[in-house]
Amino acid sequence: MSKYFAESELIINEDGSVFHLHLKPEHLADKVILVGDPGRVALVASHFDSIEDEVENREFKTVTGTYNGKRITVQSTGIGCDNIDIVLNELDALANIDFKTRTENPEHRELTIVRIGTCGGLQPNTPIGTYVASVKSIGFDGLLNFYAGRNEACDLDFEKEFKKQVSWNPQIGNPYVSVADKELVDRIAGDDMVRGVTIACGGFFGPQGRELRLPLADPNLNQKIENFEYQNLRICNFEMESSAVAGLAKLMGHKATTVCMVIANRLAGEANSSYKNTIDGLIEKVLVRI
Template sequence: MSTLGSSELILNPDGSIYHLNLLPKDIATTIITVGDPNRVSMVSKYFDAVDIKKEKREFLTHTGSYKGKRITVISTGIGTDNIDIVFNELDALANIDFTTKKIKEEKTQLDFIRIGTSGSIQPDIPVDSFLLSSKAVGFDGLMHFYEAGQVRNIDLEQQLNQFLGWKSHNIVAYAVDSDVSLAQKFNSNRIRFGITVTNSGFYGPQGRSLRLPSKVSDFNSKLAAFSYQNLPLTNHEMETAGMYGLAKLHGHRAVSMNAILANRATMEFSKNGYKTVDDLIKYALEKIVS
């Protein structure tokens, strides 16, 4: 087994992983991801105790216990470029020996639960509802940099790309499913299911126009008209497809829980966004320990 080079596995002087500033002992096997660093304390305030608090750049980590279960919550920042950093470095913390710089023979499986905000593109999905991403399609391009065919939903990709016909715009989606067994833990009559669209930006890549016109004028209506196996494309965000792809490639489990704060079809935005996110946090924590 070859030794990883110092330019590949980059460690800080204290032995922590480069971007996250964490040591292997600092993380639990159940990890909640949030985009906003301020949302980390929204989660950890419900912990019985917080043992680890570390941060570097936009990556803030709290590890503690909730009803006796050890849980890590970490902020990823926005976008799948950050997901690439966070998921590769969390996997390294679990599955690479930092002393020998060799991959461990016995692997540790991690569970990732995203608690994030999102905007619906279907008029019948109201603001302040909860949605679990059964599948995700990525317009960000991250999975095109990995040998990922074995974890992608090729049939969904082909049907969606054919339906959209956006190849001439250099827009080609990839698709990855959630982990079914982990998703089952979060099921209830409060949860809607759908196919989440992961975008490379917030404005043009989600069909928004302020001063710059969007290249695809019917962006959201075209997406909203597609369905796969009776599941429509339901919502926009910026991390889920990358999460699902990297988790599956590493042998981990991932699920994305979305607090719907906007409805692009009806042009509504939540008046109770903080409460909606807080309610989703409490819901997710209870399901994790149930």
Template sequence: MIGSSELIINNDKSIFHLHLKPEHIADHVLLVGDPARVQLIASHFSNIEYKIQNREFVSTTGTYQNTRITVISTGIGTDNIDIVINELDALVNIDLETREVKAEKRSLNIIRIGTSGALQKNLPVNSYVLSRKAIGFDGLLNFYANRELISDLDFERNFINHTAWNSLLGKPYVVDSSPRLYDRFQGDHFTEGVTISAPGFYGPQGRILRLETADPLLNEKVECFFYNDLQITNYEMECSAIYGLSALLGHEALTVCLIIANRTTKEANENYYPAMEKLIKLVLDKLST
């Protein structure tokens, strides 16, 4: 039995942060950072079952072309992903009445639709990256047991050696996307990527305003790193935790990102909404076929 301090249930029987109940969760779950993007996605649904909000966590479940889909906004960062993935899993794999783990587990398809900054010149603004692997600079997965069982340890060793990784920083971890979801989504619209999830927008991604970074050459090292035929393509702030926690808990996970800035060419597109609309439609169509 899981104690009430570990699994907090609200008075209305919903889970603590998300304010959701088990019946609210579809098999397909779309995660977005921006709460406003939930409504953008839901505008494509033929019907809406519910909309629930608590803090930055806005959730809607509805139907797109006969496919039931849940959309949840996570806010920014892997700390929020820790909340969202653990609470989603609890909703489908823990009996909230008895506080016991269910014998039969349910696996969700968890797909993040996000924005990102490119690290390679061949990734123009408004292109789409399908993250085959995620590198976590955030350190979150290192707090969980057995993380080495779902990590690409050889990739990690090569990356740490190549960058002469600063031991004062959290140890990077590398996790694959769901092979099943990756195969389902790959195609002409998407560029294969290796995505870094950073624990911040400025220093952790090499941006300098008034504070210098611990390793001013880190982005240069990242850009020229190769592992087999793979090259690091982009920065964002959530993918690694989604991949790692989903793999440990038995869920399928994938991230697709719209490139809204290129760090090497110094280009950016603040008006990226039409390209995001197109990406949303691509994802919804992939899930409904």
């Protein structure tokens, strides 16, 4: 007997749409582009040949349409991996749960998910404007630790080596290392993006080593992160969602990765706050390659 998902566990609105995203199962394409900024949804959708529907609730804006004949859903997540828990679970429910019987569909439906974000660059080869593809993501956010398959889904050797090289302070929490889908990374990154490890943080300031008026628990952590190297990989960038996207997608049986444009160069102390036009180049690459 398949498990019944009670009304409190999978909340469905009166119109048959899922609680936060306000989407119905028929609104969701197999190819999904996630963006943090709701304003970026219109930028992605401006490339579509046709638009089927647009839905909006809170920071979650969705457009489904076609690009060169490919059906794609573009979905905003807002900021942070707490929102990724909501978005990935609701997208997975739309794809794999029958909303009428509240049971899992007999056939698994796999989604291909690419997050297009902005990030801070941490290496000499990641100046402002660089596109970084996340091969692995170190989650400082803790989200995956709540799910049973965490150890099987994550790279435990990498986690151990990271903790060792940066003398990890366990008071900060337990970082996990999620791995993006290799075929998808190869396809999306091509040979014109920097591939590396991303750290996804539960904050923009202290967790990314930004010190304004509040001193940091470990003021040397960023230096150790920049020096870290393992399996020929360096940590290239900070953002706030990639670990949860890759980790939850893997647990749910979907393919996912994140690509970001660098808008702040932490080594040079430089930032570009008017990046909204230049991220279009990254959007076009993802639309062609997804």
